[in-house]
Amino acid sequence: MLTINCTINGRAYKFTLDPRMSLMELLRQHGLNSVKQGCSVGECGACTVLIDDVATDTCIYLAVWADGKTIRTTEGEVQHGQLSVVQQAYVDTGAVQCGFCTPGLVMTSTSMVERFRGKRLTEQEIRRGLAGNLCRCTGYTAIVNAVEKAQLLDEETPR
Template structure:
């Protein structure tokens, strides 16, 4: 099946097998921030934004991406500058092994953008991150990174 979509701001056209997951398609394109973890939509390692909604790509068929706008962690760097969320993760040290980080960054990005102008509470952040698993950090630094990202996002010129 033929699909057209936008990935990180660039238009693409693909001939896809109807059984191919979006995770597999993105990884075939060299977008290796999209990690293969559980393959059943439980861990969040494969999370990207599809039309600005955090989505597990391991359970999202590539053919469903027709007409959609997809954002991966690679696409969040603009003119060599990290996004507010990426910079917050660095500033706070919310990265250990790094396997879960791209998915967490995209889920965090979705929250920061969706709730722009509203300071999320720790509980709201933890609930928002519930679909992403991390074996290393215990989530405290990740929550702090989202709080910092909100602050950095507010300071960015629009």
């Protein structure tokens, strides 16, 4: 067993865990159910969270590697009862169907919107950025529209 310290959605945690445990397993055991178990081999993106602001598949990321890291999940994006600009854009554009892939897509989209703040991404750049997240329901058009809208909402948000 190993002990790690990390920050999840703004709160500090200390965990003692089996070094073979994935970060996905750890997060789900602690009630963060937006982190979905899909393929378990890093192909579908359903388990995507931000680790130090980088979109990361947690199914292939060992929990011990999270020592000293800052982790953000979809649950942590809601602030003071308000959806994040990305979450709101997904709602506004109807970019959600069955919802299984949505949390991972939201976190990947959040990473893109934050990383490219001030630069309007093209449709092709957005599609390339979302390539690690699979969705069987939407056809991606509404998801691309959500990222485009999130960029606009982000520009309007005072800092």
